[in-house]
Amino acid sequence: MVRDLLRLLCCGTLTLSGLVGCQQEGSPQSPAEMPRALAAPPAEAIPAKTTATEPPTKTADDILGEEALSPVALNGPSELLVRPDDRRPQHDEASLAQAGIHLFESKRLKLFTDVPAAEAEPLPQLVDQLYDELEQYFGPLPPDRQGSSFQMTGYLVNDLELFRSQGLLPEEFTFDHGVQRRNEFWVRDQDLDYYRRHLVLHEATHCFMNYMPDVDAPLWYMEGMAEYFATHRIGESGAQFRVMPTSARDFAGFGRMGIIRRDVATKLTPPIPSIASLEPAVFKTADPYAWSWALCAFLDGTPRYRNQFQKLGQATRGGKFEQEFRNSFPDEDRELATGWQLFLIHARYGYDFEHAAIDFQPGEPLSLSRPEASISISAQRGWQSSRVLLEAGKTYEISATGRFTLKAATGDTRAWESDPQGISFRYVDGLPMGTLVGCLRTETGPAGGSDDAMLQTIRIGNQRTFQAPVTGTFYLRLNDDWNSFFDNSGEVQVTLREVRSVGPVESDTQPGN
Structure with a gap:
């Protein structure tokens, strides 16, 4: 009951x-x-x-009713259970x-x-x-x-x-x-x-x-x-x-x-x-x-x-x-907590789970034997791991080449061609649609906590030199609505290297990603 x-x-x-x-x-x-x-x-x-x-x-009727609902084994307890009896009332359809x-x-x-x-x-x-x-x-x-x-x-x-x-x-x-x-x-x-x-x-x-x-x-x-x-x-x-x-x-x-x-x-x-x-x-x-x-x-x-x-x-x-x-x-699963938090921030009508899903891949730092890394970034996906660990306080240069196509809105039949600098006639989250952006994923932190570093977007465009604010794996994507990745096409080639002696560098990030 x-x-x-x-x-x-x-x-x-x-x-x-x-x-x-x-x-x-x-x-x-x-x-x-x-x-x-x-x-x-x-x-x-x-x-x-x-x-x-x-x-x-x-009541007694309740108890009898519960007995009628109990599953019954056919031909002994080891056999398949049957579902409860159907107790729906019958109605006079004509009346x-x-x-x-x-x-x-x-x-x-x-x-x-x-x-x-x-x-x-x-x-x-x-x-x-x-x-x-x-x-x-x-x-x-x-x-x-x-x-x-x-x-x-x-x-x-x-x-x-x-x-x-x-x-x-x-x-x-x-x-x-x-x-x-x-x-x-x-x-x-x-x-x-x-x-x-x-x-x-x-x-x-x-x-x-x-x-x-x-x-x-x-x-x-x-x-x-x-x-x-x-x-x-x-x-x-x-x-x-x-x-x-x-x-x-x-x-x-x-x-x-x-x-x-x-x-x-x-x-x-x-x-x-x-x-x-x-x-x-x-x-x-x-x-x-x-x-x-x-x-x-x-x-x-x-x-x-x-x-x-x-x-x-x-x-x-x-x-x-x-x-x-x-x-x-x-x-205590940090990746689960981070994925949930990012989904909520980006959730909107038509949210595209398949293309927005993050494949968390930890990175390795650059070294003398590996002074730079090249990565392909798809226009059809959300955050993508560069598999490069940027170290806090160090300066990095990122450059990107290539062209890709985007749809200005879901269902739009026009395909807009862009380079990593983006298309300034339409903005998404405060940046031109198609702009190459990045964020950092810290590999250590409190168990079960979401990674707030991934909420700070770094604008890259065609080229950017900046100082890493925290140590973390670098993730990249092309800026677009989170319900519109599926109808994009193309990719850009990104080269990332550490700069060991530079003048003034940009270090600003912006909230939201």
């Missing part, structure tokens, strides 16, 4: 009659105790969500249709709704496509005793009282967005087409992930993954899920990117351990949902971490998740 209640509560604003939000042993932290980035109100008009942690007293509630059905979803058919009819097929994606990612659910296909029942609600009067909405709760219980979910209708679909997909993901007993993965993961799978686009070839939103217009109502950008601007970005330790009680505003989504998107989208993160989908039962997560993403 406790598990089912938490599933019911985790997705929407929910009020249970007679329910008191008492804190039990290991009680969740209050909003006042959480990082400010997570306690602050949302930047966009996204209604808050709430959770509760104290269930009502169990509901007369009342104005119509059924739209597919293999995976029976959807009862009072919204217009044009808005509701495509949703079951969309959920079918999502289900295939969930199976591919997490693996299929076990079969049931009858060998039937898994199906959910959803209620897309415009008129709450109409659904109550027809017995489709339990009297004891209300909600603002969505709520899920076993393989049923309820979603309030939305004015925005994208967000209506998003909420249906979010709750359908919960039905899949929560249906088997003993799910004990933390709420940040369960909610983050539901948000992540629900973030979708529909094209000519069908729907795509787990996508990065491309614009506020195309993903109207989502709003998570606005929360991230707001908190980055006010320097309230939480480290990964803070998000991974979120308690259920803090999921009362859009903020923890936004950060949970961002962490799931980052770990799944970054090639370096993708395989480790996807394996966690097999560890959501049996008390394994927390340890598996700590083993895969330890708090």
